[in-house]
Amino acid sequence: MKSKSKKKKIVVSIWDNKRFVVGFTLLMVFIVLGFIISNFSPYDPRSWGTVPEELPPSLKHPLGTTSLGRDVFWFLAEGIKNSLMIGLVAAIVGGAVGVTVGITAGFSGGVIDRILMAITDTFIAVPSLPILILLAFLFKGRASIMVLGLIISIFSWAWPARQVRAMALSLRERDYISMAFFSGEKPYKILFFEIFPHVIPWTIANFINAILVAIGQEATLAVLGLSALEEATLGTGIYWAMQYQAIFRGLWWWIASPVVAMIILFVSLFLTSKGLQEHLASRRS
Amino acid sequence: MAEKLLEINHAQIYYATLAGYVKAVDNVNFDINEGEIVGLAGESGCGKSTLIKSIYGFIKYPMKAISGEINLLTNGNKLNMLFVEKEELRKVRWKYISYVPQASLHVLNPVTRIKKQFLESVKREHNVKEKEAMDEVKEYLKSLGLPPDVLDSFPHQLSGGMQQRVIIAMATFLKPRIVLADEPTTALDVVVQRGILQMLRDIQKELKNSLIIVSHDMGVHYQITHKIVIMYAGKIAEIGPTDEIFNNPYHPYTRLLINSLPRIGDREQRSGIEGSPPNLLNPPEGCRFNPRCPSKMKICEEKIPEMVEISKGHFVACHLFQKNGKRVKEDAE
Amino acid sequence: MQSSGKLLELKNVSKIFKIGGLILGTELRAVDNVSLSIDSEKPVIVSIVGESGSGKTTLARMILRLIEPSEGQILLNNRDITQLKKADELLEYRKIVQPIFQNPFAAFNNLRRVSSYLYDTAYSICGAKSKEEANKMIAEVLEAVGLSFEKVVGRYPKQFSGGELQRVSVARALMPRPKLLIADEPVSMVDASIRMNIMNLFKTLKDDYNVSCLYITHDLSTAYYVSDFIAIMFRGNIIEYGPSDLVLTQPLHPYTELLMSSIPRVDKKWQEDIKLSGIEVKEYESTGCKFALRCPYTKDICKKSRPKVIKTNDGREVMCFKYEGKKYEEE
Known part of the structure; x- marks a missing residue:
């Protein structure tokens, strides 16, 4: 009855999903700030002493200045760009490796599956933070943004791999996959046209999630002083503010700016990913 | 009672x-x-x-x-x-x-x-x-x-x-x-x-x-x-004592449905009912079974049949039967 | 036994599933030492009847190469189907064997047009060279199942009723003129009023197109209606096999008797009550006859060792100690 009564195709737009709209709008603000506005910085936001020290927010310095003589606003804009970059690198590398490992394991089965999953499980089970700290320590806070992204991606592929494998395993059992085979469809076409479309929606949602996690991990490393301290990221913003006791000295704008920015960024990423997932789930049923 | x-x-x-x-x-x-x-x-x-x-x-x-x-x-x-x-x-x-x-x-x-x-x-x-x-x-x-x-x-x-x-x-x-x-x-x-x-x-x-x-x-x-x-299709076609429904069904739908059931020990050729149940968003005018009914008359497309009692406790909603329970015409095979 | 002249032959086929972890897991014999064959000369419909957990679907999936048997061989025209690896061998295989699935809405990808499967089959399996040739093939099989080309081509699965879509899948399976259809519960998702139309289709395919069919079902009445031979499966074994007339009207195995007395027939009312056991039995793990714990004729031997397959004079096979050493010869 359900299938018969739905003769008219119901088109549900992603823009009807409130979570997505709010999340995506906020995210766009961050992207514009990080990738466009940051290029118009009047001075190198990283260098010290370019502006007078410890000024509260004003028209000239919308988010004030730091004890190091940096403009908080321009440092933040640059930091958003770099944090997003780290997130992107980790999510792309982790996602690509994860999907490849997951599909390979799920479809080959047997020994290959068992070996790949043993490795994957190891990466899931091992606590990532101590190892990240160890690796970051080797770079003594001088890693570039790229390298940081890669280090973080070491741990960002395992969970997607598990999930994709589970999906591949269940897809492999679907009747329409067998039907495609018995209709003479080539294996690569089955992979691309029958299986990929079902994995892609999940991959997109997971991708955004991976960005979120990577930004968080970078911040953790930064607070411990192990990130790319010479670069501007959301994490290093917090690091320097803490180093100079910004909280106790009442320089609230210095510490609050990166923290609030990070919280809003997290919320926007979370809402975007959640909204996408909801939308895709409703479309599939 | x-x-x-x-x-x-x-x-x-x-x-x-x-x-x-x-x-x-x-x-x-x-x-x-x-x-x-x-x-x-x-x-x-x-x-x-x-x-x-x-x-x-x-x-x-x-x-x-x-x-x-x-x-x-x-x-x-x-x-x-x-x-x-x-x-x-x-x-x-x-x-x-x-x-x-x-x-x-x-x-x-x-x-x-x-x-x-x-x-x-x-x-x-x-x-x-x-x-x-x-x-x-x-x-x-x-x-x-x-x-x-x-x-x-x-x-x-x-x-x-x-x-x-x-x-x-x-x-x-x-x-x-x-x-x-x-x-x-x-x-x-x-x-x-x-x-x-x-x-x-x-x-x-x-x-x-x-x-x-x-x-x-x-x-x-x-x-x-x-x-x-x-x-x-959302309406009652027939109500009756179980044995009568199986042995002497009045509604063409019931009759075709009962006849289509395979029985062990009987290899007689059986057939189902052609067509499929209607979409209940826009059910057909008149009797809802009329598009599939072999005994369809003109009135079946115009008027919804009322339930009539043919024998004690046996009701049917079909234009083949008059209010007094008399059959209008023989059921088509 | 000579193995020529067999379209399909299962030789002592078993499928073992591992349940649970690598160390503490247990084994489940979903299909246990099953042998069965279908002659290639005259087309037949063979029903495999069993309840859930009998292994009937696992058996079908092995014949369709969707899973591999753990033990034994499955021969198609005397060739082991697990050895088929090359593209042309697999193509040849799909020309001989085609499946019909239980739920037509799950068998067609709902993002694709239904006809795309028909065209794929025409080009890749039947070797159609041109669009005209493919169209001709498609129109022909659709007509055979009582549908029109115009009504099917270009539409999506959601635009069909379950019965229509199942007919399309029968039409598609028929395109390469296969020798064997594997139909796993093809009518269980189809409305009662149109079920017989599809069952009749299998009879027509057998009579007019020489297609044999392995009909997998839990429904004894349709199995009786359509098939020449019936195999009753129980907990992985075929416990009774023979002409469907004999098996379902004069069952030999106590389990077949129980099944026959339990189905809600529409021509005979149940007589005395049956009793359900209060205890939950673990029949898979038994080393004796798996039915022994529920069987009214159980003897000591039934619980200790597995009965052998006994052939009867009237062409049946039964796996039960009741018939051992009687008037029948042992295999």
Whole structure:
């Protein structure tokens, strides 16, 4: 009855999903700030002493200045760009490796599956933070943004791999996959046209999630002083503010700016990913 | 004469969709008396499940009661289950009317022992101490041939058939006047199915109440019901005593449906009914079976047939029959 | 036994599933030492009947190469199907064997047009060279199942009723003119009023197109209606096999008797009550006859050792100690 009564195709737009709209709008603000506005910085936001020290927010310095003589606003804009970059690198590398490992394991089965999953499980089970700290320590806070992204991606592929494998395993059992085979469809076409479309929606949602996690991990490393301290990221913003006791000295704008920015960024990423997932789930049923 | 327990008058229950109302149950009338086992039969989408859910007052969006009455008659009181307050429902459920869901639905809570679930569902109106209630429950299970130690198990430790038997025990423990069973044996193995149907029948005999059973399997109806309500596309096509429905069906749909059932030991060529059930968003004008009916007349496309009584307790809604029960013309083959 | 002249031959096929972890897991024999064959000369419909957990679907999936047998061989025209690896061998295989699935809405990808499967089959399996040739093939099979080309081509699965869509899948399976259809519960999701139309289709395919069919079902009545031979499966074994007339009207195995007495027939009412056991039995793990715990004729030997397959004079096979050493010879 359900299938018969739905003769008219119901088109549900992603823009009807409130979570997505709010999340995506906020995210766009961050992207514009990080990738466009940051290029118009009047001075190198990283260098010290370019502006007078410890000024509260004003028209000239919308988010004030730091004890190091940096403009908080321009440092933040640059930091958003770099944090997003780290997130992107980790999510792309982790996602690509994860999907490849997951599909390979799920479809080959047997020994290959068992070996790949043993490795994957190891990466899931091992606590990532101590190892990240160890690796970051080797770079003594001088890693570039790229390298940081890669280090973080070491741990960002395992969970997607598990999930994709589970999906591949269940897809492999679907009747329409067998039907495609018995209709003479080539294996690569089955992979691309029958299986990929079902994995892609999940991959997109997971991708955004991976960005979120990577930004968080970078911040953790930064607070411990192990990130790319010479670069501007959301994490290093917090690091320097803490180093100079910004909280106790009442320089609230210095510490609050990166923290609030990070919280809003997290919320926007979370809402975007959640909204996408909801939308895709409703479309599939 | 047996007491009337339930009367259904012009019940209309629709489903709201973006494309409009799906007329799942449309102007349905019949009564249910004490001591009857009534079968609701028909194909998927004919409205039998919607109807039985509504009798239990289980109407949830997008399902919507539009108009009509499904009156539960309890000690001289009438309660219209189509438009009923939650508080009222709580008073009658389990005690006057109970519901046995599909076996595959896993309605038992997987993390709670059967014992606790049993007591929770039967204790509500029944202010008895736990110990006493427990003894009563054990006695009852024994009388149904169930080992009392199932009470100490978790649902997953029991087979599907055993879970369903426990659910039936729960549903009948307070001796309700009406027991509703919605596809109670679907997805169970045939041997277990027979055991469960017997159990339902025996309990009905013992309590002298009435049992309404929904099934898509005509064999189930043939084996245990006294009376069958044949539904087609949201309307009742025919109501009659079980044996008459099988041996002397009046509605062309019933006749074709019964004839299409294969029988072991009889290899005669059988055929199904051409076409498929209509879309209930826009059901056909007149009789809803007319696009598939071999005996179609002009009036069938224009007027909705009314229910007429042909012989005692045997009703049919078909233009082949006049108000006085006379046949207009012979049924086409 | 000579193995020529067999379209399909299962030789002592078993499928073992591992349940649980590598160390503490247990084994489940979903299909246990099953042998069965279908002659290639005259087309037949063979029903495999069993309840859930009998292994009938696992058996079908092995014949369709969707899973591999753990033990034994499955021969198609005397070739082991697990050895088929090369593209042309697999193509040849799909020309001989085609499946019909239980739920037509799950068998067609709902994002693709139904006809795309028909065209794929025409080009890749039947070797159609041109669009005209493919169209002709498609129109022909659709007509055979009672549908029109115009009504099917270009539409999506959601635009069909279950019965129509199942007919399309029968039409598609028929395109390469296969020798064997594997139909796993093809009518269980189809409405009762149109079920017989599809069952009749299998008869027509057998009579007019020489297609044999392995009909997998839990429904004894349709199995009786359509099939020449019936195999009754129980907990992984075929416990009784023979002409469907004999098996279903004069069952030999106690389990077949129980099944026959339990189905809700529409021509004979149940007589005395059956009793369901209160205990939950573990029949898979038994080393004796798996039915022994429920069987009314159980003797000591039934619980200790597995019965052998006994051939009867009237062409049946039964796996039960009741018939051992009687008037029948042992295999």
